[in-house]
Amino acid sequence: MVNKPAGVVSATSDDQHTTVMDLLPASQRQGLHLAGRLDFNSTGLVLLTNDGVWSRQLSQPQSQVRKHYRVTVEQPLTEAYVAAFSEGMWFAFEGIKTRPAEIKIRSAYEADVWLCEGRYHQIKRMFGRFDNKVLTLHRLAIGHLVLDESLAPGESRDLLPGEVADIAGLSSRG
Template identity: 55%
Template sequence: MVSKRGRLDQFIARTLQISKKAVRNLLIDNKVLVNGVLAKSPDLQIDEFTHVECNGVVLRQYEKQYFMLNKPDGVVSATIDEQHPTALSLLTGIDHDMLHIAGRLDLHSTGLLLVTNDAKWSAALMAPQNKVAKQYIVTLANPIGDDYIEAFAQGMYFEYEGITTLPAQLTILSSHQAKVVLREGKYHQIKRMFGRFRNPVVALHRVSIGEIVLDNTLLPGQFRSLTKAEVDCIIQH
């Protein structure tokens, strides 16, 4: 989703179905408030979160929203799907208008999913140049060896895309389980990396994105709003 910026006069004219000349008259007559302040300039830039009032009527009052969801298995990271329940459908009691998913998970992957209506924030979260770390707990079908650690740290060449993955950190937790930290998100990257060892991924669970850690009090399918500190830690990247 892209942040929607534009001129104040264009927004009012479109919303009220009036001419730009009529909008200018409203501005001259002190009838327009932008974020609680009298607006004078017709070319003032506003976005989807700018509070706009005209003649005492609120024309726009969206607030920024940020949620973490503990995604269960079998839920798609999408807004609409005809076959499976969607992540947004789990956010009960929330207005879904403008909400989108920042950093998707596969159908059978579980764990931390972030949902927001703030396009700038999600763009910062997913921008490749920011290299925001994402941490996963991975369960494998076969035992894991120490040779996996060096292979992940060196990066792997993906012939289909013609790229070499960034160095990834792998920590062995048990014979069949590892913690993996990525700073990118190529298509099915973790499954493909373990695939080099002919070791199928049985379960993939995301526990953190940057400094945002999945709340361990959230059961699968439950969600909560992010704290200000959690929101700001992404903006700082």
């Protein structure tokens, strides 16, 4: 579990920027890959693993693993966002419609968003349909696993065995 700060690339290596891997001691990096990504300026929960099957289970939309984000935007939010997000949105760039997403408006400029997929800049593009720029995007949770609040940006910790098994309810699957 890594608390990714802004300005860090979700990649295993990059010639120009600090990567999520660079945040770990060199002795812990061997064989790890990212189980999902965050944009360069997005912050919050990123998972690293050496288990490809577990990683795919978390990232495939058919697994229905919800990701929880906190978003601040430039323009005030309205109830129109709730309906639009819950219906899914057509993205002509990929020729797809997003799966329904849930949004809870916390204040005029802040909302929580839950979704089960993570298309290219999806949340920013969904708010972009309203010409509303995303100012901050912070991932709070993946499945049942919530970002450890004791981790400062750039810090990490190992997952506990129960967290690994229960993140997506995988421990109850056959």
